[in-house]
Amino acid sequence: MKEMILPEFNSNDEREAIITGKAAKNALLAILILTPIALATMALMLTFEGKFPIMLTILTAASIPITGLITYYFSYRHHYLQ
Template identity: 35%
Template sequence: MKLYFTVILRSLLYVSLAIMVYDFVKVEQQFELLRRGYINEFSVSIGNQAGLVFVVITIILAIMNVIQLLVMKKNKQAKVEDYMLPEYDSSDERSVEITGKAVRFAFVFVLLYSFLVLGSYMFIPTYFLDYVWYPMFTTASIPVVGLIAYLISFKVIYSR
């Protein structure tokens, strides 16, 4: 359960950051269109909800890491991996092997997905002016997809 919670929070962190950056890039896009003469005027309304979500999730993740640090500090035989990875269970002998396999699988998946996403940018040559949302959200989806691939591979390997 802790792994699901951590992956969801980390994914939401990337999504909220992408939304915050998107608002900034959208305004820059409008200024560029105005400068080039494609539009005569524009209006933008930017809310602070994405920023608040980002701050709240960051605080929750920090609190979770501090709690995990304090819990692991009690265990005198704990290793650095026990502090870093929420799914790592020092009492389970298979944990190192399972985590390693899941990380390798997620890494391969991220490399393949990144290649496909970045390659897709050449099909939208004017993406900054016309489709500013596409590169912003597809780039932000790379770590999210990696986290989801890690979660699925960890759960599949762990259930064996």
């Protein structure tokens, strides 16, 4: 069960290096896709000025690295369990 949640890292394992590379690639791809969407959303929020525009802008900017971390985690688990 431990391997499903947090697999042990072994720097000498070639399979694990490949899995880490695939997971990092997927995380970078998610960040590259989300960044223009988040920037457009932030511009629209600041343009139309809702009740809390600055707070929503900060939350939108914070969602970019969080999405990368979540994508990395699920991608790593997916490739590790195959």
